[in-house]
Amino acid sequence: MLQFSTVDKRYPDGHEALKQVSFSLERGEMAFLTGHSGAGKSTLLKLIMLMERATRGQVIVGGQNLSAIHRRQIPYFRRHVGVVFQNHRLLFDRSVYDNVALPLEVAGSNPREIGKRVRAALDKVGLLSKEKLTPIQLSGGEQQRIGIARAVVNKPPLLLADEPTGNLDPALSQEIMKLFADFNRVGVTVLIASHDLELISQMPYRVIELNQGRIVDPGYSD
Amino acid sequence: MSSKRPASPVKKKVASGAQASGPSSALKGYFSNHLKVSKLSFKEQTDRPVATLLTCSVIGIALVLPTLLMILLSNIHAANFDWDGSAQITLFLEQKVTSKEAVELTRKLENRVDVSRIEFLDKDKALDDFKTQFQLESVVDFLDQNPLPHALLVTPSSTLKGVPAIEQLMQQLEALPEVESGLLDALWIQRLKSITSFLERVVVLIALMLALAVLLILGNTIRLAIENRKEEIAVLKLVGGTRPFVCRPFLYMGMLYGLGGSLIAVILTHIVLAILYAPIEALALSYQSNFNLKGLGFDSTLLLIVFGTALGWLGAWLAVRRHLDEIEPT
């Protein structure tokens, strides 16, 4: 599902955020990405989302080489990858329902279909009753769950998360991680960047470790 | 638009995913998005009535001036059209030509194809008229002979188009031995025509400059709106919003500003015309013209609204083109 081969990422200011990164993730696999602050976790996820481009090497997602994707095709590519952010990036000027509906709306789904899927996604994260509220009216954990609902509403085969539990207490964090595990159980490939080592160690998933932009431990595969 | 999706293997594996529904449902989604976005833009603008009214007013005022000049021009054209047909040549005959000879000449000239009508002005009658009209009996009686010549009033045939053709006719008539000189009262028509064509250019220039001003005003307004919605734009791009999708709200915003502006321009134009109506009527009357001020007709109103709305769209499009690509999610 996901394959990095000798990927370098150098930012315009000359900083080398990733060096010679190679690893792959099987379809339906779930893995954590860890490392110190500044190790390059977010950078790696941004490459998968095409928010940044690799300087060297290849990133292949779902069999497609990302360097072959033209700027104009990026939106269509992104519709197949769900992303959850640490600060969830919800839009506060619209309802929970409208936030979750965004990925479907940009894809041009019809309103009836949108309604069905949004409610299904909200139901999965246990917040169906809050669809009419705005994100401000929700707690931090609830906001993050809305962010997850938005990421999965169009059933992407690949789900990415960058520090999804960064702002949450341990109990809430565990709940969130359980949600990701649920999605993985129904076949979604999941990659979560996190430095909450304690939480990660409680879960039976592969852990990829980055250090100074290099993979020092690829987990078990490769 | 959704047909441009790259043939992605990922896509095949999610065939049951978000875009699985047929083309008619995709079309429905597309139109429902347009409807939703236009409603949202409208609501957003009416939620800030003062700011919106100000922007629309600025656009409206910028549109009023060229509209009024356009109306002025079309009135001149209409008036000009009437006067064109009434260009007349006055032929003054030699002093020695008698009444009888003059009548004969009149008959002869009436047969010409390029002449539609000839009126013979007898010099004795002309002197009488002169006397009664200006109450100068004593002065005229003092003259021992009539100083006025016989005159013929020639109305050129309507097949003669334009002042040059009429001038040519006058030259031919002047060459006749009985004719001393001719007078074409069309010179001022020509002057008016050159003034009109000069005015036309002025109107075009002013319209262009003001259209540019409208574009700049709108561009700035839309730029601020984009600035205010940076996060929303970034998120839309992250969840797979295409450029047209992300642009759409701003284009609708521009169109609504343009529409509001042109509606204000229509109202202002009617107000200005109402104020100007009386003095123009009076002026026209003093020239004994049955001149009728033509206002902003239905067609022009429609044109103004369409033009204003299109201008709004264009302003927004230019702003979006410049500023939207700068916003990339980080």
Ligand SMILES: Nc1ncnc2c1ncn2[C@@H]1O[C@H](COP(=O)(O)OP(=O)(O)OP(=O)(O)O)[C@@H](O)[C@H]1O
């Ligand atoms: N846009 C950028 N321009 C220049 N350098 C950047 C940019 N983004 C990140 N970096 C640098 O690249 C390195 C890796 O950053 P990255 O955000 O990937 O780290 P991270 O592992 O996600 O860290 P954290 O755990 O703090 O989120 C850092 O040293 C950072 O300063």
Ligand SMILES: [Mg+2]
């Ligand atoms: Mg990070």
